[in-house]
Amino acid sequence: KERERKREMFGVGRRGVLLAFRRTVNEASLLVGEGRGVRRSLSYGIPHESKEGERLVEKDCLWREIYEEAQKVAKEESVLSTFIDSHILRHVSLEGAMGGILAARLHSKELSEESWSRIIACAFREEPDLGYHLCEDLRAFHKRDPATLHPFQPLCFFKGFQGTQLQRVANYYWRQNRKELAFLIQSRCAEVFAMDIHPGACLEGGLVIDHGDGIVIGETSRVGRNVTIYHGVTLGGRGEPDVFDRHPKVCDWAVIGSNATVLGNIRIGINAKVGASAVVLKSVEDGKTATGTYTVVSKKDLTSGLVDVYSI
Numbered sequence: 484k485e486r487e488r489k490r491e492m493f494g495v496g497r498r499g500v501l502l503a504f505r506r507t508v509n510e511a512s513l514l515v516g517e518g519r520g521v522r523r524s525l526s527y528g529i530p531h532e533s534k535e536g537e538r539l540v541e542k543d544c545l546w547r548e549i550y551e552e553a554q555k556v557a558k559e560e561s562v563l564s565t566f567i568d569s570h571i572l573r574h575v576s577l578e579g580a581m582g583g584i585l586a587a588r589l590h591s592k593e594l595s596e597e598s599w600s601r602i603i604a605c606a607f608r609e610e611p612d613l614g615y616h617l618c619e620d621l622r623a624f625h626k627r628d629p630a631t632l633h634p635f636q637p638l639c640f641f642k643g644f645q646g647t648q649l650q651r652v653a654n655y656y657w658r659q660n661r662k663e664l665a666f667l668i669q670s671r672c673a674e675v676f677a678m679d680i681h682p683g684a685c686l687e688g689g690l691v692i693d694h695g696d697g698i699v700i701g702e703t704s705r706v707g708r709n710v711t712i713y714h715g716v717t718l719g720g721r722g723e724p725d726v727f728d729r730h731p732k733v734c735d736w737a738v739i740g741s742n743a744t745v746l747g748n749i750r751i752g753i754n755a756k757v758g759a760s761a762v763v764l765k766s767v768e769d770g771k772t773a774t775g776t777y778t779v780v781s782k783k784d785l786t787s788g789l790v791d792v793y794s795i
Contacts, residue, residue, distance in 0.1 A: 542618045545634060546577040549621075552635040570639060578607040578614045584639060585649055589671050602664070606655040612688075613651050619688030619708075620644060627691050627711060643695030643714075646676035653682035684718075684730075701730035703748070708735045713759070715742035721764075734769070 553571040557564045570587070574580040582603040590596035607613050621634040624644060631637055637644035653668035665682035673679040678695045680686075683702040689709035692698060697715040700706070704718045716739050720729035726748070733739070733751045740759035745751065750766040757763055758774035767773045 538615050538618075542577060542614060545618050545621060546580075548633075549577070549580075549635045549638060552633050556635070567639075571635075577617060579604070581617055581638065581648055582607060585645060585652075588645065588675055589649075591671075594667075602668075603649075603652055606652040610655045613648075613655065616651060616686075616688040616690075617648055620647060620690055623689040623691050623709060628693060641695075642676045643678070643692040643698075646672055646678035646680070646695050646698070647686060647690055647692050649676070650678070650680040650682065650684065651686060653680075654685065657682040687735075697742075703728045704730040705732045707733055707737070707753075710734075710736065711738045713739065713741035713743075716740075717744045717746075719744070719746050721747045731763075 550571065553567045557567040557572070570584050571580050574583060582600055585603055586596045586599035589599045621637060621644070624631045624637040624641070625634045628637075631641075649668060649672045653665045653672070656662075656668065657665040662682075669680065669682050676695055678692070678698040680698065680700040681702040681704075684700045684704045684706070686700075686706045687708045687710075690706060691711045693711065694714035698712065699717045699719060701719050706712070706718075710733055718731045718733070720726075723729055728748050731745045731747065731749050731751060733745075734753040734755070736754045737751045737756070739745065739751070739757045740761065742760045743757045743763065744761070745757060745763045747764060749764070751757060751763070752767055752769035752771065754770045755767040756772040757767065757777075758772065761774050761777060763773050763777045765777060767777065
């Protein structure tokens with residue numbers, strides 16, 4: 484029965500049966516390939532030529548790759564067989580595997596693994612973009628991080644990747660006005676992954692947070708698509724208590740080096756780079772690089788005696 488279940492998961496037959504996972508975590512629907520014609524989901528009737536259909540198929544293909552790699556690793560490293568079976572092989576979707584991995588890392592005496600699984604599964608079920616961003620992040624790690632040999636690795640082992648997915652779950656509950664639960668998730672993320680990211684921060688897909696140690700991202704920060712952030716980075720405010728929108732906005736394809744500090748409601752442009760240990764207090768134009776102390780001292784700073792904070 485177990486072999487038959489796995490064959491059904493990955494599809495057999497002349498008509499090229501594909502499995503695309505539904506928006507619920509543990510349910511699946513079949514996508515049937517009809518030659519060169521338009522393929523449609525039996526559950527949603529979504530044409531695969533549409534953006535939604537393409538994203539479903541891409542997520543399905545990635546899950547196949549990870550599942551097959553997990554089977555290979557479990558066979559070669561017998562000591563990991565139990566770990567891989569509980570985290571990958573017993574699940575039927577990428578979202579389900581991610582939820583199981585996070586729940587296993589987060590559970591404590593106060594909140595059980597089962598409770599964490601329900602919390603995470605609810606977010607993935609109600610917010611389909613979480614699953615798509617998960618897929619995009621895995622592809623980004625495999626493409627842009629030389630240490631990633633297969634998408635299976637960040638899914639199971641990389642805390643920078645896992646902490647990013649957990650923050651998005653917290654962001655879902657933040658937007659649902661369940662602020663206390665969102666803060667609980669943030670707090671546990673800081674304890675387990677050493678990443679303190681406010682649940683109000685918005686992180687787009689294709690994000691690579693390498694290593695993850697010491698990451699601090701403020702409430703009104705926005706991080707665009709395909710951004711790379713290294714360890715020790717701070718996206719923070721300038722201590723202005725009366726200003727709500729007080730954190731940086733990082734545009735697509737930007738790179739922020741390790742231990743860089745970016746402060747205030749400024750823009751890091753498209754394809755811009757911030758060097759390691761830089762202090763950035765003014766916007767960086769598209770395609771430009773900021774190193775050292777990248778700032779402008781205003782008259783207000785001079786009169787208030789804060790010049791030593793904002794200049795070399």
